[in-house]
Amino acid sequence: MTYCGHCGEDLASGDHARCRDRLTMEPPRFCTHCRRRMVVQVVPRGWSARCVEHGVLTG
Amino acid sequence: MSKNGDHVSSILQTARTQVLAEGRGLDRDQLVEILQLPDEDVPALLELAHEVRMAWCGPEVEVEGIVSLKTGGCPEDCHFCSQSGLFQSPVRSVWLDIPELVESAKQTAKTGASEFCIVAAVRGPDRKLMDQVREGIKAIQAEVDINIALSLGMLTQEQVDEFVEMGVHRYNHNLEAAKSYFPQVVTTHSYEERWETCQMVREAGMELCCGGLIGMGETLEQRAELAAELAALDPHEVPLNFLNPRPGTPFGDQEVMSSADALRAIGAFRLAMPRTILRYAGGRELTLGDLGTRDGLLGGINAVIVGNYLTTLGRDADEDLNLLTELGMPIRELSKTL
Numbered sequence A: 001m002t003y004c005g006h007c008g009e010d011l012a013s014g015d016h017a018r019c020r021d022r023l024t025m026e027p028p029r030f031c032t033h034c035r036r037r038m039v040v041q042v043v044p045r046g047w048s049a050r051c052v053e054h055g056v057l058t059g
Numbered sequence B: 001m002s003k004n005g006d007h008v009s010s011i012l013q014t015a016r017t018q019v020l021a022e023g024r025g026l027d028r029d030q031l032v033e034i035l036q037l038p039d040e041d042v043p044a045l046l047e048l049a050h051e052v053r054m055a056w057c058g059p060e061v062e063v064e065g066i067v068s069l070k071t072g073g074c075p076e077d078c079h080f081c082s083q084s085g086l087f088q089s090p091v092r093s094v095w096l097d098i099p100e101l102v103e104s105a106k107q108t109a110k111t112g113a114s115e116f117c118i119v120a121a122v123r124g125p126d127r128k129l130m131d132q133v134r135e136g137i138k139a140i141q142a143e144v145d146i147n148i149a150l151s152l153g154m155l156t157q158e159q160v161d162e163f164v165e166m167g168v169h170r171y172n173h174n175l176e177a178a179k180s181y182f183p184q185v186v187t188t189h190s191y192e193e194r195w196e197t198c199q200m201v202r203e204a205g206m207e208l209c210c211g212g213l214i215g216m217g218e219t220l221e222q223r224a225e226l227a228a229e230l231a232a233l234d235p236h237e238v239p240l241n242f243l244n245p246r247p248g249t250p251f252g253d254q255e256v257m258s259s260a261d262a263l264r265a266i267g268a269f270r271l272a273m274p275r276t277i278l279r280y281a282g283g284r285e286l287t288l289g290d291l292g293t294r295d296g297l298l299g300g301i302n303a304v305i306v307g308n309y310l311t312t313l314g315r316d317a318d319e320d321l322n323l324l325t326e327l328g329m330p331i332r333e334l335s336k337t338l
């Protein structure tokens, strides 16, 4: 993991505590490998997030 | 009244007679007084709001699920919304297909919910969306026993008529903000245009669901104004949203409103509209946390959205359902809402 799934910034720089908090209440928007914006679909009992390069995450 | 019983705010005394006994909602000026109540009076406010809800609506809670049929890329500029295509929001545009839509309706029905609301981020429906919705509704009706609600933006009379013919039970279109604050929230359409769609929906015989957002930087007077304007519109259901500041939107840097203010607002909305279905909608997890859900349900709220929202996640549906059982609040059954 290189990038923050919430804000898309480099995980090595800056404080992402608030982002981690937010990720319990919303799906990730950025791919943590390449920081592309993912296509995110939220449904009543789950979500999926797709990066064209790195595939699909679900929760 | 504070717990030790020696002090009763006069506005709460007035509300007890006017709203609880006579069923007449508070007006704008009275609501301002409610929103200004000191913290120590908030428990008494919520207690009264709960009594009002029990007296005029009963113990039942309406449960609804929502899903986004078309996410993102909206041409409008509602400053709170991560789905506007005009801001640098990380939300990308995506469509749900019909099998996923039916599956979402099934999952919602399994929770005991009586309403399933299909939402699209659009100014209003175009032909493609109308056709997609028609097909989706047909597919859901063939497989799932649930009322269908829609939220697809501003409508023409022809579109309203089409939805009635499709068997749509309820239509959501929020005022979003008080008339006096609206121009600071949206510039691509007017408050009056929103009001018009609401009127058309109601006149056509669909149930009207119309609410708004609070905590967007409005004054207490404007918050009271929104409640009074909604009361004048008299919708069947009022969803109450608390701003969840979204990255990249003009309101992205706003503070999350305090839970005391959120609870005061819940009490005020109930005292403005004793008979309406008052629904906890977006932002409650952030603003009120776990305890807040309970406080709201014991403070005038009688409807919840279970499961996830459109772009953010809700509490686990089972937690909400268990809480309702614990509070002795039965889920309103489907047959009774038809």
Ligand code: SF4
Pocket: B074, B075, B076, B077, B078, B081, B082, B083, B084, B120, B121, B122, B123, B153
């Ligand atoms: S019309 Fe709806 S989807 Fe579009 S920006 Fe406004 S709130 Fe968001």
Ligand SMILES: [Zn+2]
Pocket: A004, A005, A006, A007, A008, A009, A015, A016, A019, A020
């Ligand atoms: Zn981050």
Ligand SMILES: [Zn+2]
Pocket: A031, A032, A033, A034, A035, A036, A051, A052, A053, A054, A055
């Ligand atoms: Zn990637």
